[in-house]
Amino acid sequence: MSNVETKPVEQICRDEPGPEALPDAVTGVQVLTARDVPLGGPRAMTVHRTIPQRARSLIGAWCFADHYGPDDVSVTGGMVVPPHPHTGLQTVSWLFSGEIEHRDSLGTHELVRPGELNLMSSGAGICHSEVSTASTTVLHGVQLWLALPATARFGGRDFDHYVPTPVTLDGGSARVFLGGLPLVSDPNATSPVPAFSPILGAEVSIDAGALLRLDVDRGFEHGVLVDSGKVAVFDTDLATAEMGYVGTGNRTLELRNTGDRPARVMLLGGEPFGEEILMWWNFVGRSHDEIAAFRDAWQAGADQFGSVENYHGDPARLPAPALPAVRIKPRRNPPATS
Template sequence: MSNTETRPAEMLCGSPAERDRTGAEAPVEVLTPRDVPLGGPRAMTVRRTLPQRARTLIGAWCFADHYGPDDVAHSGGMDVAPHPHTGLQTVSWLFSGEIEHRDSLGSHALVRPGELNLMTGGHGIAHTEVSTPRTTVLHGVQLWVALPEEHRHTARDFQHHVPEPVRLDGAVLRVFLGSLAGAVSPVRTFTPLLGAEIVLEPHATLTLAVDAGFEHGVLVDEGDVRVGGTPLRPAELGYVPDGCGTLDLANASDGPARVVLLGGPPFGEEIVMWWNFIGRTHDDIVEAREDWEKATERFGAVHGYPGERLPAPVLPNATLSPRGNPPRP
């Protein structure tokens, strides 16, 4: 998905200290979303929890939009014209609806509930996303992963994967990236990552063994969920620092609860995020924008979309500065 804000802000920030000076585990950090309209007056509105002032990254996860349930008869659904990406991978995961994906690699695929579409931008790629006529309710998440410096200019790529459900006592998991509860995704990433959908039965509790070298984020889609002793409401993202080998989830609702679990080792690099580009310097962003506006071969062409491509917004009248999460105390 494109960040279609016409005046996108530089997407940077940092976090508060994650552990106190005694070494005790800090409570879960609750990140609240902000509403972002994508396009015109009938456009979808997404709830964005990454990046924000409290936190830029969770592992290499650097962008999280949560949308729906969206009645496409009212909003018009999703119709994102050809647009570029650099320095990242996009992760598309749906709960309901269907999206048609086309990219400059020549990929033509459908995004359906429970199926992962992962696209690697690397040096440059362009794509479109359009909800299909069969879609009545659109509901899902769009996530970005920052590529590490050594792979930032890798070749464009596209992967599709349908994870098998894993049934545990009181929960069902679908692991689309990384490994959890014995399930392993074959999808290639450039840093260790975890991505999973977890559906909890009413009033169920679940303790998961997780990689203690990972920091984790729990994005609540529906239900009232507790991570450890911290309550999270729908659309909130709970951050858990690395050092924890287990993750306790509880559904306090009378109905099912659904979360998306994200994880990865702390990303030790500073990044610049602006519009649909991730770089390391202001000049990286300027160059990518110019290449897109000049329609160079860097991004290629998307075929099959009946319309014009998205123009790049005007850069702010300031130097974009690289940032990362602040160092630990």
């Protein structure tokens, strides 16, 4: 998905975890409230963005999280995002309802459907389009980005499609699309999709009134993004589209459904990224000058990004916004509270 803000700000992000908690300690939960961003189009579908933001930029390699819907496409027009570029990242498309047609400069033509992972790796440059299909009445899902580490960010373009099998848990279930859930014997608790950094991505459902205790890697930090229902992470209540952040050092996560209906969250985790990145528009880079070069290459139609075939919308490709007139100073993540 594109960041279609007309005046995106540069964001230089460092992931700096707080002090490790004691082996059985609970790290404080930081609540990340989403801001609303119009996705574009004449009626503008709205997405709810939790990261990056001033309070926290990264969770592991996860550097961007948009939640949207349930969205009545007859009212908003749905998703229509013309071909646009990416560098230095992977896009993760995940739906709860609806259908999106994906085309990219690898020649991939794939439908994004509920419960199916579509993972696109930009390498040094890729472009793609995303359009909700005519059969879609309600569009509902998340769009996530993973920052590529220095060892992989100039690699080749790639695309993976994976349909995870649900894993039954005590108090709920999970669809693990990246990484794995420790100490869960079911082979479906680990995704076969290769990753470039230690990572976890899963859709987790919590039964009505249930307390779900998940064993997790104590070297990971985690974000719990609420899609539906009444959810508390440990003892901290979260509203729909809010994310609860938990720092490193915990062996378990407690997810409690405080309502009388099933709840659903996205669980995002990973080792602290350890690299400073700069994000602007749809580019992840390492410096202002590098981002400016990416923008110039896209505007010039450079081969770096390739082209999307058989996209017939207007405009035929999304132009890049103007760069900001100033350079932004690095912004550090605050430590997790203990």
